[in-house]
Amino acid sequence: MSTVEGLLEEIRNCRLCEKALPLGPRPVIRARSSARILIIGQAPGTKVHETGIPWNDPSGERLREWMGLEAETFYDENLIAIMPMGLCYPGRLEKGGDAPPRPECAPLWHEKVKSFLPEIRLTLLVGQYAQGYYLGARRQKALTKTVLSWREYLPDYLVTPHPSWRSAIWLKKNPWFEEELVPYLQDQVRSLVRQ
Numbered sequence: 001m002s003t004v005e006g007l008l009e010e011i012r013n014c015r016l017c018e019k020a021l022p023l024g025p026r027p028v029i030r031a032r033s034s035a036r037i038l039i040i041g042q043a044p045g046t047k048v049h050e051t052g053i054p055w056n057d058p059s060g061e062r063l064r065e066w067m068g069l070e071a072e073t074f075y076d077e078n079l080i081a082i083m084p085m086g087l088c089y090p091g092r093l094e095k096g097g098d099a100p101p102r103p104e105c106a107p108l109w110h111e112k113v114k115s116f117l118p119e120i121r122l123t124l125l126v127g128q129y130a131q132g133y134y135l136g137a138r139r140q141k142a143l144t145k146t147v148l149s150w151r152e153y154l155p156d157y158l159v160t161p162h163p164s165w166r167s168a169i170w171l172k173k174n175p176w177f178e179e180e181l182v183p184y185l186q187d188q189v190r191s192l193v194r195q
Helices: 004-012 046-051 058-067 105-114 128-138 143-148 167-173 176-194
Strands: 037-040 080-082 122-126 158-160
Touching: 004 105, 037 176, 058 176, 122 128, 122 176, 128 143, 143 158, 143 176, 158 176
Parallel strands: 037 080, 037 122, 122 158
Antiparallel strands: none
16 A cells, blocks of 8 residues: 555455354544554454544543543544554453454554554554563563553653553552553643643
């Protein structure tokens, strides 16, 4: 592909793992070559699958709060690219909760998309799947330890837990996250969206 728009069209037409997707394929991704912030999360949930709008759920509200952004700025593709580890809703686990992101997406699409994003200055790795893929052996054995070590991954990445409802308990047990990491994140985001 010679343009990011052409690549995104190819991605949105992807049917590679169609048979494994309970609601069918609907790749959800946003990117423009001018974007300065890249958010790499896990995979769309059912609400995001229905609307085609990434982070269009309570998790997205919490993520926007952490970033200090209103929805209008968060969804400005000229500023923020959004690329999950799995681009389609993966289904649910028998024990509850969403299944892990499909393993085909990141190796197939991520580097191609990133090659069209030369202005990225901040990459957020949201949750364990993004951290596992991008940090590899540098990731700690537990998510809490990985996020606690957030300074070690700068300037390449800034790590956060997934902002799902389940993180409320984690946040209460780890007040340092909102006292130290969130202000740093907001400062970085503020400087990048004002440029």
